[in-house]
Amino acid sequence: MKKLTDIAVKNAKAEKKIRKLSDGNGLVLLVYPNGSKYWTYRYRWLGKEKSLSLGVYPEVSLAEARQKLLDMRKLLSEGQTFPMQGRPLNGRH
Numbered sequence: 001m002k003k004l005t006d007i008a009v010k011n012a013k014a015e016k017k018i019r020k021l022s023d024g025n026g027l028v029l030l031v032y033p034n035g036s037k038y039w040t041y042r043y044r045w046l047g048k049e050k051s052l053s054l055g056v057y058p059e060v061s062l063a064e065a066r067q068k069l070l071d072m073r074k075l076l077s078e079g080q081t082f083p084m085q086g087r088p089l090n091g092r093h
Helices: 006-011 062-078
Strands: 019-024 027-031 037-045 048-057
Touching: 019 062, 027 048, 027 062, 037 062, 048 062
Parallel strands: none
Antiparallel strands: 019 027, 027 037, 037 048
16 A cells, blocks of 8 residues: 655545545545545454544644554553543443
8 A cells, every 4th residue: 555645645635525545554634525634543443443533634744643643553552541532442431
């Protein structure tokens, strides 16, 4: 799979439906029909697909999104809580 580039992210055009541009390891750029671009981390937890917002492009660059992805993957592997969700990842409340 090809990694995204800064130019590809900047030039990503909106379509009638949401476009999903993958960078690998669960990092996805969602390009909405109105032209807005959101970084998300897509992952599986306890057999269910989950997603976590990492920020809005261009406020969060490709490099920053990749770093946030690494941080979130580390938290997930350690069973830590994602700060924006406020819930433990082990499924207990």
